[in-house]
Amino acid sequence: MAKREGNQGSTSFADYMNSMDSRKIQFQPGQMIESRIVSISNDTVFLELNGKSEGILEKAELLDKNGELTLKEGDTIKAFFLKAQNGELHFTTRISGEKADLSILEEAYKNHIPVEGVVEKEIKGGYEVAIGETRAFCPYSQMGIKRSEEGSNWVGKHLTFLIQEYKDNGRNLIVSNRAIEEALQAEKIAKLKEILKEHSIITGTIASVQDFGAFVDLGGIQGLIPVSEISRERVANINEVLQSGQEIRAEIIKIDWQTERITLSMKSLSADPWTEAAKKYPIGSKHTGKVIRITDYGAFVSLEPGLDGLIHVSELRSGDKYNNVKGAVKLGQTLMVKILEVDEIRRRISLKPASSAEEEAVSKQYMADEDPQDTYNPFAALLKKNK
Structure with a gap:
């Protein structure tokens, strides 16, 4: 039993040493990690470092414009090491405010860490951006996902940037918002490609x-x-x-x-009416339609949504010597027409106006099937019957 207890004590001591070693993990400021979110509390996100150690990240960094979390426990996230403080390892997805001292900004430049800033004013060639206590310059061409015009309403906005140039020990910074927006757009496109x-x-x-x-x-x-x-x-x-x-x-x-x-x-x-056009509108049949378009070569008549036929100018008689189409029919006019040809492949229907005799014959045939005491408009009734 003593030997067993001794083994248990040895194992426990080894675990303790491993745990202590895990907390000696060294990160350089700005170093990027890809980690799993272990848990989320009221204001802190805990990141898994090696199974026995955790890093912390401010929850506010993962909230969208509506205050909703963009990630959940178990998701993987890319973050950048910020500092070690009181035995805790602090990470960030971007740098802003009190985090933005010159040493951190230099690491942000070297490691492509996003930084947050406020567009303070428009100056020659672009905008002055405040990143904490540091001032940076963003050219017009680097503001927004597309080249911006001078005078665009960017002043006062809180935006995210990448530092493109770091000169004179941080006294000369050039930043780009466009680089951030293009990267976000690329992520969106990658997700949309799957959907x-x-x-x-x-x-x-x-x-x-x-x-x-x-x-x-x-x-x-x-x-x-x-x-x-x-x-x-x-x-x-x-x-x-x-x-x-x-x-x-x-x-x-x-x-x-x-x-x-x-x-x-x-x-x-919607269903393609041309698939049944020849069957529904056999040659010689008569139908009611509405004139929807008039051209020099004829008038187009709608038989149903998506199915139009043409009455060629040669089939129209206007009564004047020039046989003007507009003198023969009017836009919006309802006509009784006769089917001359249906070409489903070319999607064309040739029509001619039904003659007065044909209209009368159709009307008599319809009325013969109805109650003689009932009064109907024969053309309205014919339209109802054909439907």
Whole structure:
């Protein structure tokens, strides 16, 4: 028994020595580590160093703009050694305020540690930035993810920078906010590449509307819905269909990660009427449609959303010697038309106005099937029947 107790004592002493050795881990200021988050308290994040020792990080560094934690226990994080104090090893993800003495800023420059600063004023060629008690210079071209214009409203903002030049013992610092933003954007793109695929269905918010289409916020990158991909129907005024802030569903029809361009389609989520066009609109059949566009060579008539037919100018009679199309039909006019040809491959339907005799015959046939005491508009009824 004594021998067993002695072995237990020896093992315990060895563990104690190993524990003591682990606390002798030496870090250089600015040294980067990649560590697992062990636990999170009210104001402190504890980082695993070697299984027996922990580093600490201020919880505030991991909060987003809404005060929510961006990481959780068990997640891996990159941090930089700041200092050893009262037997504790302090780490940071960025340097700011009281941390920003010149020795720390030099390490931040050498080890690419982000630093926080306040844009104090605009000066020639850029901005003066306060990092703690130190003043730095940020050129116009290094403010924001894209080259900024002079006079942009950056003054007073609290931003994160990388030190690009450290000269004259810290008296001459040049910093870049753009480098930080580009790195964050690259991380977002890497995550989005795992989520966004061609033919995926996404939900997004309209960021802006232009004449040629609408840009959609996809959470870190914008996709474009060309005006031709909004609806099966022809969109004459995009602002009547889409507005900024509107939530939409669309299909990703093309992705180019090199140029960060994503093309979306709302139209593809609705059924294509051309797949059943020949069956639904056989040659010789008569239908009611609305004139939606007039050109020099004829008038386009909408038979249903996304399915338009053309009445060629030769089929229209305006009564004047020039046979002006606009004299024969009016925009928005409802017409009874006859199907001359359906070309599903070329997506074309040829139409002609139904003659008065044909219209009358269709009306009589319909009325013969109805109660003679019932009064109907034959053309409205025909439209209802064809639907």
